Amino acid sequence: MKAASYGFRSLALTAIVTLGAAQTIAGSIALDQNQNTSAQKRPETAAGENLAEKARRLYAAGDYEEAIKVYEALAVREPQSVTVFINLGVAYAKTGQFSLAAKAYRRALDIDAKSFPALINLGVAEFKADIFQEAIKPLEAALRIDPSNRQAQTLLAMSHFSLRQFESAARYFEPLFKGEPANTAVQYLLGESYFRSHQQRLLEAFVQEVTKSFPDSPALHMLAGEAYERMDRINEAIQEFRAAEKTDPRLPRIHFYLGYLLWEKAEYTDAAAEFEAELASPNGEHAQAEGYLGDIARKAGDTKRAEELCKRAILKDRGVRIAHFNLAVIAAQQNRWPEAESWFLSAIDLDPNSADAYYRLAMVYRAQKKFAQHQVMMNKVKQINDAQRQSVGTALSGSAPKIQ
16 A cells, blocks of 8 residues: 555654644643742742743733743742742743743642642653654643542543553543543544554444444444454545545544545545645644645646645654655656755654665666666565565454444
8 A cells, every 4th residue: 555655653643642642731831829938938029029020921922932031030039939930830831832832841740749649740841742652741740639630640641642552542542531521633533543553343333332322433433444444445445534524624634634535546636625624624734735735736737836845844843754754756757866865864864664765766866877786776675565565464463443
């Protein structure tokens, strides 16, 4: 299948993981003004009170950079105040400086290791920075303090899902589903976690439960669509994703899924329409959609638009492999050899198990009469192709989920 060539499977993981992240994270980014600390129990100086009020006013006005300066001054004045360091971290987070936010939250935890707001916000900061492994420890600590906290459960579930730790992810999605069984995002992610962790019995029971209570759930269509896609039954996969789209047109990433499958079938006009719809979605997979639109533009001969789209995609997310690959192809077609080599190497870094970039890079080396490098790349192509042939039997022996 073509999916392996462009890393769609890893993309699907991260794309789906983030579909509820914005709402979850928004709840945690709030100034902690009610934290009980020893620092707050003793009277502050008038200057201290003025600084705190000034910081709050600047933050409320959206002037986060100036608020940071005031909170930093407060941190010097009140070095044992948990609240000051939490609020400093929140201001940093508002400016996208998540590593500095995490540092401030850790300073708060040095003062009070059981500060629930510091633990939650540290988990959020690491999650927003895509450092999912680091997010887990503070979130687990927060959950020990408040075992029913849905925010901690959600972030833990998504962190484990992002790390492909699907059995652990399912463990945290289960109480979320129990508390909100009609939530289609939770339905999908729990079902996907069961499927990817090979928990067939739990998956079958889950599908039966959702089918009984929510027979038209788009999550069921999404799961069926992915199952068909894995079996290379693309037409049936498209049918399921269209059914999901019809049931819930606002379903995040649905246009990207459809666009990708249509792109696989070389139905580029219809694929482009879906990718454009994904770009119009407020929380859509914009970078990847632009990358695939760039690929379609290149294949249509519109090199200028292809370059614009691919470069824009990489500015948003350097992990969009198809954008790197297409920029390399364009550079090679124009005999810009060093640039082509650089882009192909970055595509290889993003997916070292796909033969396409190695082969194209081999042709770049041959055009420059660099025969030794050409042979190294061709050997790599042969190695990958041989490995794929050897794995066919293993792939076919895997048990696919039953689709009722």
